[in-house]
Amino acid sequence: PALYAAIATDTGWFRFSSRTPETYRVVAELLQAGAVPAEIYSDLYERDTIGRVRLRGRILSRTADELSGQLVHTYVLKEDFSETGANPPDTEDAINLTLAVAGTKVAVIFVEQLGGGFKISFRSRCPVDCNTLARQFGGGGHKAAAGAFVEGSLNEVKDRVLPPVRQAMADASAR
Template identity: 55%
Template sequence: MNIDWKKLADAIAPYQRFLLTSHVRPDCDALGSELAMAALLRQMGKEATIVNASETPPHLGFIDPTGEVRVLGRDVTAAALVGTFDALMVVDTGAWIQLAEMGEVLKAFAGPKFVLDHHVSEDDLGAQVFKDSTAEATGRLVYEAAQAWGLSLDPQTASQLFTAIATDTGWFRFSSVTSGTYRAIAGLVDADASPAAVYADLYERDRLARVLLRGRILSKVVVTDCGRLAYSTAVLEDFEATGSTTSDTEDAINMMLVIQGVQAAVLFIELPDGGVKASFRSRSSLDVSQVAGKFGGGGHKAAAGATISKSLKEAMSAVLPAMEKGLQ
């Protein structure tokens, strides 16, 4: 990995009380990475508290069995956070828009700030940045930190990092996977990570509402005239009818990529508080992080996202031509 781990260790050494956070609508890489980093900090004799702007999605609750991750506004106020901690670490994002209300905490925080991330896009968060965009997951970076710092991983932490890497690589299907990925996974399994249990928690315990939502999304799939782009929508009516939430859309987009000839997909998700989240996937030379970047988002070449402050119709009218142009 292309991070100077000694430099990070030296940078955090003087501080005792750490606040960790990640992006809104946290996925397994965000949750697994911040939980594991908190465990490493505690092993170094420090205190670590995790506060996110969004609740942990119900179907990902298994990754945080003790309910360690707190939610801003529900469990703690912004004012309480600003004066309580010595240092702040942002994990798995470097974008203001992804931090939502935690971004205001970051702006008000007077102490040292650190970013640990693997995404290409980034904003100036006024922090020391430790980034490797060649890494397949931020969880891989946390694993490398543990190795570099000579810290051990208990089975729970190992499973959290396994989950982070497995999900951010599409269960090791994406082009970001290298031989180093498998060596890291071997190390996590040696530390008693449980791949079978993680897979069961992720893919074999879906709530009925989640399955019904997936069905509605797939029933609306459209393949454009070029034959290489598929898209669908998840609107507020879909969530209400099925009893699902926006977090239940995760993975539905990947099912569009199994269509013969399709090289890229977009899922437009209508958000309860207004606007649209566009999720992008590619299995071609199209870099969807560049498309997402045109709409204020970012991510990776094969997977990206953007939150667009427009109506669903307006968002689709803007995004779909950009995707089709990229596929030409």
């Protein structure tokens, strides 16, 4: 189940361009060995704690959009964990909440770390290269998904990170 879950999540449940014919061959072998996709999906996404649900509510309530809804961003503060009963790993797929907004081309989430600073996740559904953005802040990843860590308050971090995102979007739309 773990290997199937890793492949399924890395490929966005087989929606992302990262899938290949080899991906499907491996998955076929896993299915023959007994992997049950519906059970794996349910275990991953349909067994939320009340804390995680409450945290998602906060994330959604803080969601902001810019550039006619093409840039969507939100944040999590460290006190949100104690106040909602959620845990830091509960933010791992939170960026997908922002990607669900119709018209989103780039999504960014700022997650304050318990020791200070912010983990930033970038996602793109357009020519904007998330890896290039993340590398500006000492991070990295892939073209469509990347992350970085930036020290500072929420406003300081947003003021450092969002202008390059806006510029990358402007550059991509000018091509």
